[in-house]
Amino acid sequence: MKLLRTKARGLRVLGLAFASASLIAIAGWRVSQAQSDDVDYVPVATSINAMMVALVDHAAHEIWEAGSAQSLTGRDWQTVEQHAIQLIASGTLVSLGGTGVADEGWAMAPAWQDWTQEMTDGAIAALAAVEDHDQSALNDAGGMIVNSCEGCHEAFKPDSPTEGIMHIPHYED
Numbered sequence: 001m002k003l004l005r006t007k008a009r010g011l012r013v014l015g016l017a018f019a020s021a022s023l024i025a026i027a028g029w030r031v032s033q034a035q036s037d038d039v040d041y042v043p044v045a046t047s048i049n050a051m052m053v054a055l056v057d058h059a060a061h062e063i064w065e066a067g068s069a070q071s072l073t074g075r076d077w078q079t080v081e082q083h084a085i086q087l088i089a090s091g092t093l094v095s096l097g098g099t100g101v102a103d104e105g106w107a108m109a110p111a112w113q114d115w116t117q118e119m120t121d122g123a124i125a126a127l128a129a130v131e132d133h134d135q136s137a138l139n140d141a142g143g144m145i146v147n148s149c150e151g152c153h154e155a156f157k158p159d160s161p162t163e164g165i166m167h168i169p170h171y172e173d
Contacts, residue, residue: 047100055090059083060145063126067139084127091120115152
């Protein structure tokens with residue numbers, strides 16, 4: 001009887017392994033189909049400057065402020081987590097270029113790609129700090145982000161905002 005149960009269990013494991021391998025193979029095929037060269041991608045429909053002001057500046061400032069705060073509540077950690085994720089995604093977006101006059105040239109420059117990767121790495125470090133609730137590591141991640149912002153601005157945008165877009169819009173009528 002024990003031999004039959006062991007054999008049945010072995011067959012179930014073998015069946016599950018086969019089913020899992022089949023699903024992985026199908027999923028891999030679908031991914032390769034989705035990544036084929038004939039796929040059209042949605043172009044970024046705004047300028048890098050607009051993305052920087054609306055996404056990057058806001059998220060980065062929240063991370064910097066949280067890193068140097070006296071303490072963070074559970075809600076603060078959740079907010080910083082969202083901003084770290086926003087900044088990670090923004091790194092990909094700004095690396096693609098946009099509709100601004102200089103955007104295509106920036107996105108084609110290897111140094112631009114390096115700076116966007118450094119910003120993304122800082123945001124990934126911030127997300128790891130959030131997961132550990134490590135405010136010192138969050139402060140260090142904020143420093144990485146500051147360094148990437150300052151270095152990139154020095155290389156690509158030494159003058160103040162272009163396109164008339166400011167960091168914090170003031171809606172006063």
